[in-house]
Amino acid sequence: MQSFTMNESFPLNAWYAVAWDVELKNELLPRTICNKALVLYQKKDGTPVALEDACWHRLLPLSKGSLRGDTVVCGYHGLEYKSDGRCSYMPSQETINPSACVRSYPVIQKYRFIWVWMGNPALADEKLIPDMHWNDDPEWAGDGQMIKVHCNYRLVVDNLMDLTHETFVHSESIGDRNVAEAPFDVHYDEKTATVTRWMKGIQPPPFWKGQLNRVHKHEGDVDRWQIIKFEAPCTVNIDVGVAIAGTGAPEGDRSQGVNGYVLNTITPSTNQTCLYFWAFSRNYNLKDQSNTTELKNGVAHIFSQDEDILEAQQKAINENPDREFYNLNIDAGAMWARRITNKMVEEEQETKIDAL
Amino acid sequence: MRYRNSWIDATVVAIEQVAKSVMQIQILPLNGATECYTVGSHIDVSVLIDGKTEIRSYSLVGEYESNTPYIIAVKLLPSSKGGSKYMWSLAAGNKIRISQPTNNFELSHNTNDYLLIAAGIGITPIIGMAKTLKRKTGLTVKMLYAGNNKKEMPFLEELQSLLGVDLMLHYSDAQGFYNTTKLIDLASAKTQIYLCGPLPFMNAVRKTWEDGPFENSNLRFETFGASGLFAPQDFLVKIPRFDLQIKVKKNKTILQALEDAHIDVMYDCKKGECGLCQVDILEYSGDIDHRDFFFSESEKGENDKLCACVSRVANGSITIDTSYRGV
Numbered sequence: 001m002q003s004f005t006m007n008e009s010f011p012l013n014a015w016y017a018v019a020w021d022v023e024l025k026n027e028l029l030p031r032t033i034c035n036k037a038l039v040l041y042q043k044k045d046g047t048p049v050a051l052e053d054a055c056w057h058r059l060l061p062l063s064k065g066s067l068r069g070d071t072v073v074c075g076y077h078g079l080e081y082k083s084d085g086r087c088s089y090m091p092s093q094e095t096i097n098p099s100a101c102v103r104s105y106p107v108i109q110k111y112r113f114i115w116v117w118m119g120n121p122a123l124a125d126e127k128l129i130p131d132m133h134w135n136d137d138p139e140w141a142g143d144g145q146m147i148k149v150h151c152n153y154r155l156v157v158d159n160l161m162d163l164t165h166e167t168f169v170h171s172e173s174i175g176d177r178n179v180a181e182a183p184f185d186v187h188y189d190e191k192t193a194t195v196t197r198w199m200k201g202i203q204p205p206p207f208w209k210g211q212l213n214r215v216h217k218h219e220g221d222v223d224r225w226q227i228i229k230f231e232a233p234c235t236v237n238i239d240v241g242v243a244i245a246g247t248g249a250p251e252g253d254r255s256q257g258v259n260g261y262v263l264n265t266i267t268p269s270t271n272q273t274c275l276y277f278w279a280f281s282r283n284y285n286l287k288d289q290s291n292t293t294e295l296k297n298g299v300a301h302i303f304s305q306d307e308d309i310l311e312a313q314q315k316a317i318n319e320n321p322d323r324e325f326y327n328l329n330i331d332a333g334a335m336w337a338r339r340i341t342n343k344m345v346e347e348e349q350e351t352k353i354d355a356l
Numbered sequence: 357m358r359y360r361n362s363w364i365d366a367t368v369v370a371i372e373q374v375a376k377s378v379m380q381i382q383i384l385p386l387n388g389a390t391e392c393y394t395v396g397s398h399i400d401v402s403v404l405i406d407g408k409t410e411i412r413s414y415s416l417v418g419e420y421e422s423n424t425p426y427i428i429a430v431k432l433l434p435s436s437k438g439g440s441k442y443m444w445s446l447a448a449g450n451k452i453r454i455s456q457p458t459n460n461f462e463l464s465h466n467t468n469d470y471l472l473i474a475a476g477i478g479i480t481p482i483i484g485m486a487k488t489l490k491r492k493t494g495l496t497v498k499m500l501y502a503g504n505n506k507k508e509m510p511f512l513e514e515l516q517s518l519l520g521v522d523l524m525l526h527y528s529d530a531q532g533f534y535n536t537t538k539l540i541d542l543a544s545a546k547t548q549i550y551l552c553g554p555l556p557f558m559n560a561v562r563k564t565w566e567d568g569p570f571e572n573s574n575l576r577f578e579t580f581g582a583s584g585l586f587a588p589q590d591f592l593v594k595i596p597r598f599d600l601q602i603k604v605k606k607n608k609t610i611l612q613a614l615e616d617a618h619i620d621v622m623y624d625c626k627k628g629e630c631g632l633c634q635v636d637i638l639e640y641s642g643d644i645d646h647r648d649f650f651f652s653e654s655e656k657g658e659n660d661k662l663c664a665c666v667s668r669v670a671n672g673s674i675t676i677d678t679s680y681r682g683v
Binding site: 056082084085086087088093094095096097098099101103104106120121122124350 | 358394422460461462463464465466488491492573576577578579625629630631649650651652654655
């Protein structure tokens with residue numbers, strides 16, 4: 001029986017965010033994705049490139065070399081590679097070995113992220129990129145960050161799929177007893193799992209009180225929602241907000257409220273590290289850039305609290321290799337997320353199509 | 357990327373002649389588990405020639421399917437070095453040693469315009485590429501398949517139904533050597549070209565690309581060093597430094613003959629790509645049959661050096677020197 005707690009597996013046939021759009025320039029950026037060292041860069045025309053970060057010749061990471069225009073020059077013996085991975089120069093010979101190339105990975109820029117497909121390139125379909133449109137939709141404003149967390153990516157998904165932890169980890173900002181005590185519904189399909197929690201007629205926590213007051217000048221009771229949607233293998237978009245209590249938000253009228261999306265996609269780097277990309281987008285005060293900065297800083301602070309918890313959890317897991325998690329009612333969303341991801345991994349292993 | 361070969365025992369599970377001189381061989385590892393591969397991959401097979409084992413590479417035909425044997429197709433070359441003769445001697449149930457699949461001829465997926473070019477038995481890696489590409493939408497995939505005549509060209513019907521009018525066929529018995537300059541009209545700056553076939557044909561296509569308007573690196577090709585401009589024949593090699601004269605039999609290479617004579621030569625790829633096995637030509641008669649892809653055309657024209665792993669002499673003999681400088 002495979003360990004539930006120590007299951008660090010990930011599918012390869014999936015799009016993984018590897019960088020924010022602003023991180024990618026016409027210079028070499030090394031990133032480890034799914035245990036593979038990649039070197040990323042942007043071509044002069046703006047197209048992203050992802051190559052295996054190991055020279056065909058002597059395996060030196062190409063990221064230790066340099067970029068000349070769109071051509072990567074190895075920092076050891078000067079072999080050159082074009083953006084499709086083909087070698088275009090070898091020292092001291094007039095021809096180029098026809099086998100010489102490094103693997104190039106399908107790569108797409110969308111929703112302000114750079115996405116790479118690590119599995120069978122013939123299956124890389126742009127339509128499979130998880131919907132994170134709130135990150136570059138003019139109806140929404142926001143920004144975010146990438147943090148490298150020293151834990152398996154599944155622990156971050158677990159964390160996001162159950163927001164009960166807000167009460168205890170983030171008590172001074174977004175967490176209060178109402179979150180820990182409100183009932184919730186869990187639904188799933190082949191590719192997604194959704195956890196819906198409504199907290200009606202409650203006093204908002206400090207963070208939401210401030211946001212609502214800015215827009216609607218209201219300090220009283222609210223209806224608060226958290227709708228967490230997981231999309232396999234590692235994207236969690238959370239629809240969050242509050243509206244003036246009794247104005248119809250649970251029935252669909254959110255006009256008397258403020259709405260945000262916490263966008264998260266957590267890319268496996270190694271088995272015990274992940275690249276956690278997050279953003280917070282809001283649909284109010286769209287032109288208020290100080291609000292964007294404030295929210296980004298606020299969420300960054302909240303996530304640094306999670307980071308601390310998650311790294312300590314990973315350490316504890318490693319120190320107790322024979323132990324398995326207990327699961328509670330609150331873990332239903334996380335359990336569905338894990339099961340859906342496990343299915344993806346198992347299907348790949350059955351057809352071995354990931355081996356490439 | 358280069359991977360270490362790991363060798364396993366396997367069984368020939370089926371053989372079938374799929375064209376006049378082409379045998380299709382299905383091979384299943386003894387443990388029943390084939391490894392996943394992408395199109396363009398090959399396996400190495402340990403073949404027995406004159407009682408000695410040697411290694412030959414064969415492209416895998418078609419796409420990977422789980423729980424399905426590896427498929428290779430071998431053309432019987434009467435003038436070969438013996439590999440194809442051995443492969444043709446196999447029968448269902450025979451045990452052989454094979455390596456894991458390796459891909460040095462990988463299809464890139466970063467364009468939407470492809471030109472596949474196969475001549476003769478060079479069809480083996482190309483047919484899988486055609487299948488993979490045709491399964492994707494929004495691609496332009498054209499293909500030229502050249503051979504002596506219909507009877508000698510396997511997979512014709514399959515390719516015709518797969519590619520329809522995008523498949524161009526050329527029969528050189530009737531139509532003569534294909535004029536490769538016509539290929540330029542089928543390509544654009546963003547076309548990726550995948551080429552496999554006998555050496556003279558590949559040389560002609562490469563020359564067309566070198567002289568043509570498009571990026572040379574968009575032309576990818578693979579060779580296992582199995583063909584040349586002349587049929588292999590026996591020839592003599594003199595090595596004055598060792599006061600030695602050796603005979604290279606038609607089913608041997610200069611490199612093997614030197615090793616048999618206990619003369620050390622550096623080498624690596626043994627398919628005419630890396631250039632490590634180059635030796636100096638001091639004198640020769642007849643024709644040097646340069647079968648490598650290491651030396652440029654002008655270097656080959658100078659006939660100062662040759663790659664001992666693949667290149668040969670036709671209708672003459674040769675005097676060489678190795679890099680040994682001891683006394």
